[in-house]
Amino acid sequence: MAISTVSASLSVHRFPAKSSAAMASFFFHISKTKTPLTPLKINRRSFSFASVTNPTTGTPYITRFQVRSVAATAEAVAGFDEMSAGTQRKYYMLGGKGGVGKTSCAASLAVKFANHGHPTIVVSTDPAHSLSDSFAQDLTGGMLVPVDGLDSPLFALELNPEKAREEFRSASQKNGGTGVKDFMDSMGLGMLVDQLGELKLGELLDTPPPGLDEALAISKVMQFVEAPEYSMFTRIVFDTAPTGHTLRLLSLPDFLDASIGKILKLKQKLASATSAIKSVFGKEEKQEDASDKLEKLRERMKKVRDLFRDTDSTEFVIVTIPTVMAISESSRLHSSLKKESVPVKRLIVNQVLPPSASDCKFCAMKRKDQNRALEMIGDDPELSGLRLIKAPLVDVEIRGVPALKFMGDMVWK
């Protein structure tokens, strides 16, 4: 897709106050500008936001996106209206145990944002991707794909974590991995080799720590959404990897930051050691390029860490199911997220049995179990303070935009 002549402008329309809440509507216009923007490749199809048609169905997108903003009291802050209010960009990360419904919740939230006028991107950084299945559309190309069947722009992306890891490997190996080690060995700089040992870099490269893939994937997303061409996207929803990965991801940026910092320091020492060394660095330009790459990687990691902790723009939503095991894990997850200063406000308990007048024996047992797990939430110091969202177990597979819209209307109120 090429976005070559488009920019976004914003105008605000105030509505009379309704009861206690002041209502405002923001109309988001996509208008032509004389300033050309870099063409973007989005799923190899040509797309202009000025013409605003869905490239797959040929149906026009609405060109005025309405975003409802509610000036709410503190207790009302946690509903969907609050999530949808304003045109400042917000990031939502949905995480929890494997198979609890993270992808369905993330995809349904993205659909709801888009239907409320937010140009939205939904990204999967879960190595076990199911976003394509959820949207019933192939999203595996590593590029943004317009989601079919919506009147507002919603783009989806499944990132290939393997690819991101390979990029890291090649950048690191050039900069501080075997390349530097061999070089230092050959120069007899034993004391620096000792220092290298401390970095455990070989270990890092051979068996990348869990969370690295996802941190790299998220940093990749950050890289492109920060480009001016993407400034129109006001909501970015992440379908994250299961709990363990997320937690490791949070401590990873600090670890990488320290390791990469040490590598770069070592390189500086080496570069200035002797003129002989400098002459060996004959390919100085190439070395510097590689150092730049590693330095950029470090900056990207810092951005991921900062993004996760930014209370103004980011919220981590915990998704769970009503079983004792899942609730216990969610409690531990929230405790860890708190320690890492990651903002959490909501807990989705998915797949709750809907009310029924005539339970079979199996359903009655199941309901009893679920009620016990749900009661745990109220007594849990980690979870009781969160806004509890119960999402019913439905009898159809949640697949495709109409099903996701249906789910979104049940979950995100």
Ligand SMILES: Nc1ncnc2c1ncn2[C@@H]1O[C@H](COP(=O)(O)OP(=O)(O)OP(=O)(O)O)[C@@H](O)[C@H]1O
């Ligand atoms: N409320 C629900 N009612 C019925 N089925 C549901 C519900 N929520 C999710 N599902 C189904 O459960 C399955 C797993 O959901 P989903 O892929 O969203 O979970 P996940 O947590 O992202 O899994 P993974 O960790 O494997 O990526 C899917 O088949 C989905 O359609």
